[in-house]
Amino acid sequence: MGEILSKKTLIIIPAYNEEGSVARVIENIRRYVPEADILVVNDGSRDRTAREARESGAMVMTLPYNMGIGSAVQSGFLFAKEKGYHFAVQVDGDGQHPPSEITKLLSALDNGVDLAIGSRFVQQTEYRPTLTRSLGIKIFSFLVSLIVGKKIYDTTSGFRAASRKAVLLLTETYPHDYPEV
Amino acid sequence: MEIAIHLRVLIGVLCFALVGIIIELIRQNRLKEHYAIIWLCTALSIFIFGIWPDSLNLISRIVQLHHLTTLFLVSFIFLLAIVLHFTLVISQLFDRNRRLTQEVAWLRFEMEQLRQPDND
Incomplete structure (x- = not known):
């Protein structure tokens, strides 16, 4: 019944000095999920990020200084909470996340999941992390899987979708320093 | 002593x-x-x-250390407690500062929207 369409979705793009790529990211997202609102959280950028984002038609919320990715994303969640969005999707401003996959995350939320993470490892991709990074990803994946009692493949991915319930929780408590764990 | x-x-x-x-x-x-x-x-x-000073001797006897060592131990624990306390205070300040900054950003966004209602 077009459930996804009837629900309000906010795409949150945390961006710090992403001029030259943020506009392309916005365009791509609009192509794949035209019904979603796009919010660029300008994390104290000193370049033309905010301007380019605004010219691309996205809403821009500017933080007065560079607060870090964690606080920037949380600001987006705060926005989603205040404006009554049902779903919030986090997409990085540098274009590393394929917008074509957003609908997959959203349909997971539509099936009653509260947090859907776009993993780099469930399917074969070209992504090859460095050895130390790979080790870190495995450790956190193992720990988080152990704690929640469910296999989480990629806990450190910054490509994720949250239901309203998750958004409300994340506006209350969200790590500042290592938000991707 | x-x-x-x-x-x-x-x-x-x-x-x-x-x-x-x-x-x-x-x-x-x-x-x-x-x-x-x-x-x-x-x-x-x-x-x-x-x-x-005998209070120090009393503690020394309880922990069975030389009174000078006890003095250092007591001061060290005291300083550790103070540093921990300060770290807690800083963390709390940090959280509040973050929330304030986010609220300011949100308010500024709303204000800009109100100022230009035709600007989607």
Whole structure:
């Protein structure tokens, strides 16, 4: 019944000095999920990020200084909470996340999941992390899987979708320093 | 344990100086009363050790250490507690600062929207 369409979705793009790529990211997202609102959280950028984002038609919320990715994303969640969005999707401003996959995350939320993470490892991709990074990803994946009692493949991915319930929780408590764990 | 009389006088003077500085800082509105309590307690404990050094001996006997080592141990634990306390305070300040900044960003966004209603 077009459930996804009837629900309000906010795409949150945390961006710090992403001029030259943020506009392309916005365009791509609009192509794949035209019904979603796009919010660029300008994390104290000193370049033309905010301007380019605004010219691309996205809403821009500017933080007065560079607060870090964690606080920037949380600001987006705060926005989603205040404006009554049902779903919030986090997409990085540098274009590393394929917008074509957003609908997959959203349909997971539509099936009653509260947090859907776009993993780099469930399917074969070209992504090859460095050895130390790979080790870190495995450790956190193992720990988080152990704690929640469910296999989480990629806990450190910054490509994720949250239901309203998750958004409300994340506006209350969200790590500042290592938000991707 | 014997402490020379001039050392005791020195400790006493130090304590009173510390209390004086704290009161003056509060008076000038540079120190919150909340933290003044810590420092007044510090002055008080130094004062107690000064006029009643046997309290230190008592602790030394309980932990079975030389009284000088005990003194270091007590000071070290005390400093650790203070540092921990400060870290807690800083963390809380950080959280509040973050929330404030986010609220400001949100308010500014809303304000811009109100100013240009035709701007989607």
